[in-house]
Amino acid sequence: MFNARTDTLKLNQTAMFAKIRAGLPVERQHTQNLLECKDDMLYAWDSEECCLLAVNWRLAALEGFEAVKYQNLIPSVPQSFQVERVVASSEGSLIALAGARGVTVLELPRRWGKDGLFMEGKEKITCRAFNLDSLLFSNNPHLELRQLRWHPFSPTDSHLLVLLSDNTIRVYDNSTLRHVWKVGPVPMKSDNNLNSSLPTALLLGEFAVDFDIAPAVAPKEDAVLNSSTTINNNTTKDVLNHSRNLSKAFNETVAGNQKNAQNSERIEWPIIVLRENGNIYVLMAGLDSHKPRLQGPLTITPQSNDNYGLESCAILVIPSLPPTLVIAEANGTLHHALFLEAEEADESFNEVDASLIIHPSEYTIHVLETVLLELGLPKDDPKSKTYNCPIHLKRDYINEMRYFAYHNAGLHAITINFISELQRFVESDVDSDISPLSIASNAEYIVCTKIDASERINAVLGFVLLQMPSGVVLLLGSGEVISLKLIIDPKILVETVKIKEETDKSLPKLEAKSELDRMLEPSFVDHIKSMLKRDVTQPILSVDKTSTPNPQECYELLTQAIEVLRTQYLKRHELVRAEITKRVNTIKLRKEQQEHEIADLEKERENIRETAHRLAERFEEISDQQEIITKKCQHLVRQAHTRLPTNPIADKEFAQEVERINKETKALTNSMQKARDTINKQTYHISKYNQTAKKKTFHLPERQEKNIKEILMQIAAEVDSQIRDVKHINQQLGV
Template identity: 30%
Template sequence: MAAAEGPVGDGELWQTWLPNHVVFLRLREGLKNQSPTEAEKPASSSLPSSPPPQLLTRNVVFGLGGELFLWDGEDSSFLVVRLRGPSGGGEEPALSQYQRLLCINPPLFEIYQVLLSPTQHHVALIGIKGLMVLELPKRWGKNSEFEGGKSTVNCSTTPVAERFFTSSTSLTLKHAAWYPSEILDPHVVLLTSDNVIRIYSLREPQTPTNVIILSEAEEESLVLNKGRAYTASLGETAVAFDFGPLAAVPKTLFGQNGKDEVVAYPLYILYENGETFLTYISLLHSPGNIGKLLGPLPMHPAAEDNYGYDACAVLCLPCVPNILVIATESGMLYHCVVLEGEEEDDHTSEKSWDSRIDLIPSLYVFECVELELALKLASGEDDPFDSDFSCPVKLHRDPKCPSRYHCTHEAGVHSVGLTWIHKLHKFLGSDEEDKDSLQELSTEQKCFVEHILCTKPLPCRQPAPIRGFWIVPDILGPTMICITSTYECLIWPLLVKLLCDQKKKQLEDLSYCREERKSLREMAERLADKYEEAKEKQEDIMNRMKKLLHSFHSELPVLSDSERDMKKELQLIPDQLRHLGNAIKQVTMKKDYQQQKMEKVLSLPKPTIILSAYQRKCIQSILKEEGEHIREMVKQINDIRNHVNF
């Protein structure tokens, strides 16, 4: 199958080249190296039957940042592919570039699931016969790759409960998860086939820090149903569990005195018969506190078959109130809202002597969804095979959309979106007391189910469980990655629904901003008018204050410093005027003296020269002769100059 058609932008280039990467060729080569009977068994068999162990639904893929990690079971290593360059521009890298994280102490059991820790520093390698934790190596270098970009990196591994699984060969691991805390040391929570939940710390991986024995629930927990006493004799055991968001609970649940509350994680435990138990776990204080086991939680409306006897998975969506998704092997999904029990409950009235009974919540089955695990034949065609197909269903949260989750099973992948969560929050936040309208709300809004991938197109074909499932978060929208049983990479962008939600939210924000701008503009106009009025009043008050201060100072019996300085200046003015008067007199006397001197000089007779006519004539003749002589000399000089030039 091909990947998603052409890229929408630079950020989606990896969606085009990832299916052709060399790591998938390497994984397919390893699949061919297996025994031919194992590789050909799904195709050769024509009768539907339960898949062999190697065809169980797996999830050996996870993502971290811009990298995709794929587990290679043949070499017990992770193959790491960078989806984006260091700049995040989505540049297409070489299809042969990848890093290989090799386990120093490889697991001796087959891995069917990998889980990244909340701190993103460890990876849990989960198998049916054990669990091992791989520590991710350090990053450095320009591209922030593992150990600077080495092609092969050795990674340390820590086996968890190794002695326990080795000594108890009949026990199997049913479910495993990380304790959902990012501030504490990593802890792993294991559910084994002996109906016991054990919590292990990576500091002491062989000794459990806490143990929850589920088989003694009838003696230590509240029994709200008389038929629950026969559950243990029927062999009913827990099959899955999931943590809810952090919540504050009373100390009485932990067997402590006091009315204060402690912060703990609710742990919902699902039994195969469909019953759900609840306990609270807090590991903030060593060695941690485990609350009393509460349950089974009553389900409303009640059903004769208790909503199925083949429950296989439970998922708590991260919202308030908590919403539990319970899946069965027949493909039924139950969306349950976790709410506090009602006061008129018959069981509550009978056992009101126990103070803990008010703390048990109830599960309100909001809606039921039936998944189409296998495609049905067209009407009118005879189906020679049994059409009732069932298989375990795995539930996965969506990292970008809290109201959506995904289901993986042996026949493919489904995506489920709960569109009624927002209306449910509005309903619970209102003052309405009528609980019957809750069912009316469920009839108005239904969830939507998308059949993303079908690996069992015909009833006569053997299922081909997927080997990996992951949601890659992206700015332009999340992308779903599925790895088929033949290590084929399938990619589906989950962009349309997200963009519709974003558009709706942006339109709401835009209208809100417009209203805010309008109100701010009106407020600014009112404030401007008030400012002008305040400014005028302030000027009036300032003038009045000046007059008041002036009159106040004028009434004071003593002089101020400035008035004293002014008095000194006024006293110095007469002396300065006297000196200036004397200086003016001196200037006037000097002026008169100079004027008299000038008059005497002007009154003296001027000498005159009188020439006679003869003297004038002689002077004129001499000047004439001298002029002619000069003219002749000039002529001679010009002649000499001309002669010299030639």
């Protein structure tokens, strides 16, 4: 049974991951990445049927994975290698299926329909795919793939950069090979070595193991990058001041050069290449560069005896200003450094390969801090051998201050705290204190898959980041899937605390405070959190359940768990319990005081309610009396105005005439109403007569018919006469 608390999306119960679990690769002892996520689509590679499974995870999270089925994306060409990486392009139109011995690019079909699925939800889809340089791998049995990345600024979203073990980066545009860039000496076999199968460059650590692409820069001759500020490698402030001047000059130059269409074709991207011995090189190349400029090895400050690692395995570029480099070593050491432009180009020594042209270095690297990760649970025995394994790095595209490191022993989340202060310092126009750059980063051990000193590991076979809502998904070698929710940006909590502190400072402070208020003034929740804050991070333990550990290993794990529980949990909980008891007593005292105050307030409220009722009744009486007095005053004013002695005689006569006409008009109106009533009555009788006439026809005698007609004619004549009189009166009155 899987733990539901470590699988918030319930992916372990889905049919898609049941199929993945049944078809896991045979080789599961090293970290791979068989998962990929782009927007709302989650991809997983099925090693048994050699197809890519896809599901709309966001829709499935709302409607349930039973309602939303997964789709099988079948490549049109077979793969002659074991797929170990699934990497989607920047726009999500292509997916690279890579292994140590080959690369296949898969074109994704179009999406349509109400749920936005591929080809309206078709279960199995054959997708167009093509293998990249399959003959190159078949003709060179020792050639292996080290790293591949999609170019983030490809206009067609189809440029793929592949780093091979022969120290070359091959650039592909769809299935076409565009360039082959050399980033190191050509490996050569040597018979003098103990192991003649290993090339000389490999034994010397000259193999490139990883690369990443830094933000674009304009060529040196096009950008105004000269500055009067000098670099002093002994102090970090001088280095950052120079970087600030360079970045401002570059931004102004790029803003001006955007008007020139030709300049956009000359933009270059520094491709930072890491070698196993810790040396870092920069390849200045554009998308159409046939002969890029290789620079290095870059000067790393401050100097170190071990050259910052002889077992370097991964490098990551965080596009801050200036860019931040993360250099990982196999022993779990991470170096956080700044990628800075040098004042003067630095000449480097010649490489082993004479055909490799090394240009003067235009960049330097300044290491700010080093973080040591725990690869597995720590051991009490200091003589125990530390576990080493390759580290894989992945950026958090929502929060630039955070990245993730996954490996054979689990998953770490690292937050670089100096990036925000670095951004503020670089953008500031005045010199400010850069002491916050010394704030240490936070490394949190999220998932631990190695708990003992044996060779059994539960390696990470897939790791992806989800967005909206934010979360992570891990596929382990045991087949278990771990899905966790993440805080989007830890700075939100920090900013909330700062805003609260500023608000509290802006409020007027009371001069007189009771002793109880002073005791309750600090935030109790923050106080409890500070008391419960642990010195060590307790990750989620996930081991391979197919192999049972021996009793000695179980006892060591239990002893360590008890020790952590005793020192980091129980002791702190006892202190928290005493603090909560003290808090409860204080709150009870304040509750009693507030109850007395509430009782007094209730009495005061009843008195106020009775007084308000009396005042409302008195107000109604006064309002009615005022209305009566107002009407009397208006009537008196009208009478006084009509009886004024200065009123002219013509006005009185006119008023009398108007009164007479008004009376006559009322009389005529009454007569007209009577006539209308008569006509309506006759019309009613006529309609009744017509209705009865339809049923039965009556024939009147000729004499009676004649009398009736005469009577009707007399009535009509009278009505016409009255109408004419009314119209005549209306004309006289001007109505």
